[in-house]
Amino acid sequence: MISTFRRRLFLGTFLIPFLCLVHSFEGVPANAGEVLRLGYNSDEGCAAAIRVPAIDQIYTTQVSPDPGVIATEDQIQSAFDRLASLLQQSGSNSDSLLRLHICAESQEVVDRTRDFLRKKFGESNAPTVTYVVGDLPLPGRKIAIDAIAVLGKGETDGKPHESGEDETRVLPAGPRVFISGQAEKGEFEEGVRGTMRSLFETLDFLGLSPSDIVQLKGFVQPIERAEEARSLMVECFEGSSAPPIVLVEWSSSLPIEIELVATAKGKEIRRGTWGEPLEFITPPGMTPSPVYSKLVYVEEPETILLSGLYGESATDASTQIHRIFESMKEFLSEAGSDLRHLVKATYYVSNDETSSQLNQIRPDYYDPARPPAASKAMVGGVGREGTGIAIDMIAVPNQSQP
Numbered sequence: 001m002i003s004t005f006r007r008r009l010f011l012g013t014f015l016i017p018f019l020c021l022v023h024s025f026e027g028v029p030a031n032a033g034e035v036l037r038l039g040y041n042s043d044e045g046c047a048a049a050i051r052v053p054a055i056d057q058i059y060t061t062q063v064s065p066d067p068g069v070i071a072t073e074d075q076i077q078s079a080f081d082r083l084a085s086l087l088q089q090s091g092s093n094s095d096s097l098l099r100l101h102i103c104a105e106s107q108e109v110v111d112r113t114r115d116f117l118r119k120k121f122g123e124s125n126a127p128t129v130t131y132v133v134g135d136l137p138l139p140g141r142k143i144a145i146d147a148i149a150v151l152g153k154g155e156t157d158g159k160p161h162e163s164g165e166d167e168t169r170v171l172p173a174g175p176r177v178f179i180s181g182q183a184e185k186g187e188f189e190e191g192v193r194g195t196m197r198s199l200f201e202t203l204d205f206l207g208l209s210p211s212d213i214v215q216l217k218g219f220v221q222p223i224e225r226a227e228e229a230r231s232l233m234v235e236c237f238e239g240s241s242a243p244p245i246v247l248v249e250w251s252s253s254l255p256i257e258i259e260l261v262a263t264a265k266g267k268e269i270r271r272g273t274w275g276e277p278l279e280f281i282t283p284p285g286m287t288p289s290p291v292y293s294k295l296v297y298v299e300e301p302e303t304i305l306l307s308g309l310y311g312e313s314a315t316d317a318s319t320q321i322h323r324i325f326e327s328m329k330e331f332l333s334e335a336g337s338d339l340r341h342l343v344k345a346t347y348y349v350s351n352d353e354t355s356s357q358l359n360q361i362r363p364d365y366y367d368p369a370r371p372p373a374a375s376k377a378m379v380g381g382v383g384r385e386g387t388g389i390a391i392d393m394i395a396v397p398n399q400s401q402p
Helices: 004-011 070-088 105-118 189-204 225-234 316-336 352-364
Strands: 037-039 046-052 057-060 099-102 129-131 143-150 166-172 176-182 213-220 245-249 256-263 278-281 297-300 303-310 342-350 373-378 388-394
Touching: 037 070, 057 213, 070 105, 070 166, 099 105, 099 245, 099 256, 099 316, 105 303, 129 256, 129 342, 129 388, 166 213, 176 189, 176 342, 176 388, 189 225, 189 256, 189 297, 225 245, 225 342, 256 352, 256 373, 297 342, 316 388, 342 352, 352 373
Parallel strands: 099 129, 129 303, 176 373, 213 245, 342 373
Antiparallel strands: 037 046, 046 303, 057 143, 057 166, 099 143, 176 256, 176 297, 213 256, 278 297, 303 388, 342 388
């Protein structure tokens, strides 16, 4: 039987017309033991969602095209070639991609990248995908990509950047932590160093260290100082190699906000008392929020990744956001999860009205004791014309569901 969710998609009444399921989400096993790619879209070359079992994952640095490559299609090919090489060095390959986070100079670059993905990926290997539009860290580049992939049987030997930043790191199967974006006031250098210091203090509170970080993502302005920000972030590791770093342009009064994912495998971590596979934690000195957690500790072994969700074009900001969350609820339900099992959100908004409405609407959907860790960035575009918001989400299964 075709689910109500699928019928709505086929009828075109749902808010995300680009998703077209080719097989049902129904009957997803709780411990599948294999990567399940759900809702393949042949027009986009992406999966609606991927359910990942308890396996090691690779997080990459941000990959750009080779210098001197000019044409848009050539830059896209060059960036993906470099990503493929990086994955191969790290014991993986492009067929094992789980997620692509793509920064593009313009909507035209996004559209051409979609064409590229449509030709490159099929139902058996399509990743989830999120786009953001804005200027890029390296001048002359039109695209930059970072990724999550399955670690293969080989050992990772990804080479470090000359700056001392690792190109890849492995998130081992097991406990992990998502820390929301943190931002400290000050001039550029002071803001970057202060934010890194604040993140290290949060890790220390948990019983973790900077060496446990798997990836750092910074939202930075002005973007012309992105490589300076990268160097400052690397310096904070005081001679040890830094994890992969991703930098995205944002509009803010602050120079940078930085989020991270870290492994907690084998660590005696500071935890709550209820013993659930998820814990939503507010460290000392921070104020709890009903719309995002300062950090989320995850012990549940499986992961659910969603492609970027968009508001319906030609509708107001409130309607776009409500329909995204209603869509998300159905995606999660079909994939074996729900809104109480979200662990990490990234909200890309392109105007003040959408940003304000998102703040007002999130309490309608989140349990105030269990909101996901999150970052919200004001950006130039979200990868789809006529919409002011894109949300990508990471969740874990609800073990009460079959």
